[in-house]
Amino acid sequence: MPQYKAPLRDMQFVLHELLNAEQHYANLPAFKDNVSRELVDQYLDAAADFCENELSPLNQVGDREGCQWNDGEVTTPTGFKEAYQKYIELGFPSLAVPEQHGGQGLPSSLATTISEMVGAANWAWGMYPGLSHGAVRTIEHHGSDEQKAIYLPKLVTGEWTGTMCLTESHAGSDLGIIRTKAEPNDDGSYSITGEKIFISAGEHDMAENIIHIVLARLPGAPKGTKGISLFIVPKFNVAADGTLLDRNGVRCGSIEHKMGIHGNATCVINFDNAKGYLIGPENRGLHCMFTFMNTARIGTAVQGLSASESSFQGALAYAKDRLAMRSLSGPKFPEKAADPIIVHPAVRNMLLTQKAFAEGGRALVYLLSQYADIVEYGSTEEERKFADNILSLLTPIAKAFLTETGSEAAKHGVQVFGGHGFISEHGMEQIVRDTRISCLYEGTTEIQALDLLGRKVLQTQGAMLRDFTKIIHKFVEANKDNADMKAFIEPLAALNKEWGDLTMQIGMRAMQNPDEVGAAAVDYLYFAGYVTLAYLWARMALVAQQKLAEGTAETEFYKAKISTANFYFKKILPRVRSHVDVIAGGLEPLMELDAEHFAF
Numbered sequence: 001m002p003q004y005k006a007p008l009r010d011m012q013f014v015l016h017e018l019l020n021a022e023q024h025y026a027n028l029p030a031f032k033d034n035v036s037r038e039l040v041d042q043y044l045d046a047a048a049d050f051c052e053n054e055l056s057p058l059n060q061v062g063d064r065e066g067c068q069w070n071d072g073e074v075t076t077p078t079g080f081k082e083a084y085q086k087y088i089e090l091g092f093p094s095l096a097v098p099e100q101h102g103g104q105g106l107p108s109s110l111a112t113t114i115s116e117m118v119g120a121a122n123w124a125w126g127m128y129p130g131l132s133h134g135a136v137r138t139i140e141h142h143g144s145d146e147q148k149a150i151y152l153p154k155l156v157t158g159e160w161t162g163t164m165c166l167t168e169s170h171a172g173s174d175l176g177i178i179r180t181k182a183e184p185n186d187d188g189s190y191s192i193t194g195e196k197i198f199i200s201a202g203e204h205d206m207a208e209n210i211i212h213i214v215l216a217r218l219p220g221a222p223k224g225t226k227g228i229s230l231f232i233v234p235k236f237n238v239a240a241d242g243t244l245l246d247r248n249g250v251r252c253g254s255i256e257h258k259m260g261i262h263g264n265a266t267c268v269i270n271f272d273n274a275k276g277y278l279i280g281p282e283n284r285g286l287h288c289m290f291t292f293m294n295t296a297r298i299g300t301a302v303q304g305l306s307a308s309e310s311s312f313q314g315a316l317a318y319a320k321d322r323l324a325m326r327s328l329s330g331p332k333f334p335e336k337a338a339d340p341i342i343v344h345p346a347v348r349n350m351l352l353t354q355k356a357f358a359e360g361g362r363a364l365v366y367l368l369s370q371y372a373d374i375v376e377y378g379s380t381e382e383e384r385k386f387a388d389n390i391l392s393l394l395t396p397i398a399k400a401f402l403t404e405t406g407s408e409a410a411k412h413g414v415q416v417f418g419g420h421g422f423i424s425e426h427g428m429e430q431i432v433r434d435t436r437i438s439c440l441y442e443g444t445t446e447i448q449a450l451d452l453l454g455r456k457v458l459q460t461q462g463a464m465l466r467d468f469t470k471i472i473h474k475f476v477e478a479n480k481d482n483a484d485m486k487a488f489i490e491p492l493a494a495l496n497k498e499w500g501d502l503t504m505q506i507g508m509r510a511m512q513n514p515d516e517v518g519a520a521a522v523d524y525l526y527f528a529g530y531v532t533l534a535y536l537w538a539r540m541a542l543v544a545q546q547k548l549a550e551g552t553a554e555t556e557f558y559k560a561k562i563s564t565a566n567f568y569f570k571k572i573l574p575r576v577r578s579h580v581d582v583i584a585g586g587l588e589p590l591m592e593l594d595a596e597h598f599a600f
Contacts, residue, residue, distance in 0.1 A: 002314030002427055004056040004121040006048035009557065010359055011113055014366050015040065017543050018536075021109070024370050030377040031107055040110060043095075047114040050090060051121035054083045059122040062263020063430050067204070069255045074203040074265045080125055084158075084206045093129055093158030097136060101148065102156045108376070109369035115299060116365070119306035123434050124263030128161055128201045134296050135162025135213050139232070142280040142288040150238055151211055161207045164289065164296070165196040165214040165233075165269060173447055175215060175286060176224040182216040182231060182276060192216055192233050192276040195253070195268065198441070202267030203235075203252035209244060210235040212269065214276060215285050222283065230285030231276035249274035260433030298368060300442045301398035304406030305361035307435035311413030312354035314428055319347055319416055341416070349571065350412040356568045357405040359561075360533040363540060368398050386467065393456050393464040394532070400448035401529025403438035410435045449521035452528065458507055458517065465503060472496045472535050479538075484545050488538040488569060495531045495576060502527065502580065509586065519587040523579040530576050534569065541565035 015021040016037060025035040058079045065077040087093070096111040097103020111133070118126040136155050139147055154160040171177045180194025192214060196202075203210065212233040221227030237245040253268040280288035319342040326332075327343045341347045371394070374387035410431040414421035421428040439445050457465045476493040479485045506524065509516040544561035552558060 002310060002317070004052055004059075004117075004310060005313060006044070006051060006117050006120075007309060007358075007362075008044055008048055010362065011044060011116075012041065013540075013543075013557075013561075014359075014363050015113070017547070018363060018540055019366055019370060021370070024109075024373070025107060027379070028107070028373060028377045029379060030105070031373075034105070035107060035110070040113075043106075043110060044113060044117075046090060047092070047117050050086065050092075051117040054086055055118060055121035055125055058083060058125060058263075060427055060430065062122065062124045063260075063424075063434075064262075066262035067255055067265040069252065069265075072203070072251045072253075074205065074252060074255060074267070076128075076204050076206055076265070077263050080128075080263065081206050083125060084128065087129060088158040093132065094156045096133070097152075097156045098140070101136075101140060101152045107373045109366065109373050112298070112302065112365060112369040115302050116306055116309075116362070119302050120310040122263070123303055123306060124261040127261070127264045128204060128206055129158060130299055131164065131201050131296070132158070132160075132162040133299075134164060135211055138164075138213055138230075138288060139279065142230070143232070144279075146240075147232060147277060147279065150240060150242060151232060151234075153242060154209070155211060159207060160209040160211055161201060161204075162211045162213060163199055163202050163269075165199055165202070165212050166289070167196060167198045168194070169197050173443065175228060178215060178217065178228065180214065180216040180271065182218050182229060182278075184218075185275070190216075190218075190231060190276045190278060192231055192249075192271045192274045195270050197268050198256070199267045199269045200264055200441075202265060202269045203255075204265050208236075209238070212250065213279070213289070214271065215289060216276070218282055225286050227283050228285040229282050230279045230288045232279050233271065233274050233276040237275060259436055260430065261437060297395050297399040297442045297448075298365070298372070300438050301361075301365055301368070301395075301402045303435065303438040304399075304402030304404070305358065305365050307406035307431055307438070308354055308358035308361055308402075308409035311410045311428065311431045312351065312358050314426075314431070315354060315413040315416035316342075316351055318420075319351060322417075347416060350416055352564065352567045353572065354409040354412050356533075356537070356564055356572055357402075357409050359540070359564060360537055360568065361402045361405065363536040364394070364398055364402065364532060367536070368394055389464050389467050390471075393452070393468055396443075396448040396452040396456065397525060397528050397532055399442060400439070400445040400452075400525055401532075403435070404445055404526075405529070407432070407435050407439055445525070446522055449525040450518065453506065453521045453524045454517050457503055458510065462500070462503055462507075465499070469496050469499055472531075475535065475539065479542060482542075485538070485542060488534075488541055488565065491569060491573065492531075492534050492538050495534065495573075498580070499528070499531055502583065506583065513587060515591070516587045519590055520583045523582045527576050527579045527583075530573055530579075534573050537565045537568045 022037045025031040062077040068075040094103040095106050096108040099105040132155055139151055168178050182190040182192050185191055214231045214233045215228050216231055217227055218229050234248055235250050237248050239245055249272040251270050253270045256266040320340055322341045323338040324341050325338055327339050332339045332343045371387045371391045375384055378384040413428045417428050420426050476489055479489050506520045541562050544558040547558045
């Protein structure tokens with residue numbers, strides 16, 4: 001099993017050199033006096049130690065043992081509970097929660113860096129505390145003062161965990177047809193009845209209470225998504241002072257037998273006249289839930305990044321050590337029986353693809369998290385609105401593109417190992433299995449693509465897209481006369497313009513037939529993802545060139561950045577051409593075959 005090693009140097013490069021995190025925090029009144037580079041690095045060091053020494057050794061244990069269900073109770077794998085208590089002692093659950101709710105009042109972008117390390121070390125474990133952050137944010141933003149006082153203190157400390165309960169077996173992603181009911185009680189609470197499926201961390205033995213955030217319908221509610229309300233439903237009822245009372249009508253009916261993330265309990269949760277409490281306005285539950293869902297989507301993008309990083313680490317170590325054949329241009333290690341496979345171009349292609357996706361994905365996730373900071377804490381309404389537009393555009397790109405590239409990177413990890421990659425003891429196939437779910441939950445790649453093209457781009461008449469392409473354009477203009485950047489700037493400038501042209505072409509076709517949006521959406525998202533990472537790789541190359549010009553003791557680190565940027569632009573970015581060609585193929589080839597004639 002790959003032993004995870006936190007990539008602290010690269011994390012620091014992205015935070016401090018690419019994104020200038022210290023200045024970013026200084027620009028936000030909430031953090032200007034209390035978040036320094038030294039503080040950030042201290043948290044990174046503490047999280048790295050925890051993830052390398054506590055979580056990584058449990059990753060294969062969780063996969064092998066899985067969770068055990070017995071009469072509604074779930075037991076987590078060996079060591080999971082103890083690691084969670086250590087996580088609480090380190091104060092990580094409260095990191096990004098405002099001080100008035102018992103948190104440390106630090107930025108969510110700092111918490112994101114820790115989430116990356118947790119996810120790469122042990123994704124299944126990380127889902128237990130990870131979902132609690134969304135529950136905290138939902139109650140913080142939409143709960144009453146009484147609800148905040150009752151539920152936030154122990155959710156913030158990590159003594160309690162949270163879930164989100166959306167999916168029902170007949171509904172899937174179509175939340176407009178959910179059936180879970182909420183009947184008013186005389187005391188102002190509601191009686192919740194229904195069944196939810198695929199509830200990650202829905203039942204476990206790591207915390208004394210679980211707070212479920214549940215979508216349900218009130219009597220007489222409008223049909224569709226306009227008739228959904230949101231409720232707090234605790235596993236154990238809670239007194240006003242936070243004391244646990246009797247068991248609520250919430251029970252885990254079973255846990256799913258899954259392809260991966262075996263260490264996390266994915267539950268069927270039955271609500272049988274369970275006592276719940278309305279959060280937010282009636283019939284506005286989906287609006288409130290999006291606070292949770294957007295947090296989860298960014299978190300899922302982190303899973304794609306984590307998969308690229310962990311698979312790259314395992315594959316790189318193996319490729320340096322494994323001997324097989326000789327280089328076609330002559331032996332590179334003549335004193336050995338054969339050359340290490342890292343000398344072979346095909347192996348290098350896979351390794352560099354993993355590296356480009358991991359380091360490029362890190363830049364995208366961290367950039368996204370900084371915009372989330374600004375949305376929450378920006379000084380003016382104007383900058384908060386602009387950041388929200390960029391965040392809205394980039395979130396579906398990050399969620400879908402990084403999970404798909406993470407899945408690709410995990411596949412490459414198995415391939416580098418050859419037959420040994422198919423053997424469970426090496427752990428590479430576990431990364432493939434654990435990562436595959438990331439392309440499905442919190443909205444599949446196809447749903448994210450529709451969200452990007454349909455809602456974020458076309459429904460805003462391209463306004464959100466222009467906000468971002470203007471950022472790229474300014475970068476291009478600022479560096480167009482830099483000869484060292486020519487190999488990056490020229491293709492980036494052309495693709496940035498093509499992005500707008502491509503959008504207009506799709507929009508014109510969609511005016512004739514709206515299904516053209518669905519036909520183009522996935523390839524459009526891939527195009528957007530590759531161009532977005534190209535922009536970030538160009539920025540990283542520029543920083544590396546500047547550091548080398550200034551003189552540095554880390555020459556090889558910065559040269560590696562430029563080499564990887566070259567690889568991305570020459571070997572990965574050309575993939576956009578195939579996506580443009582597929583988009584040009586339009587809707588007709590997808591629809592000309594009648595459904596009944598798909599098979600004979």
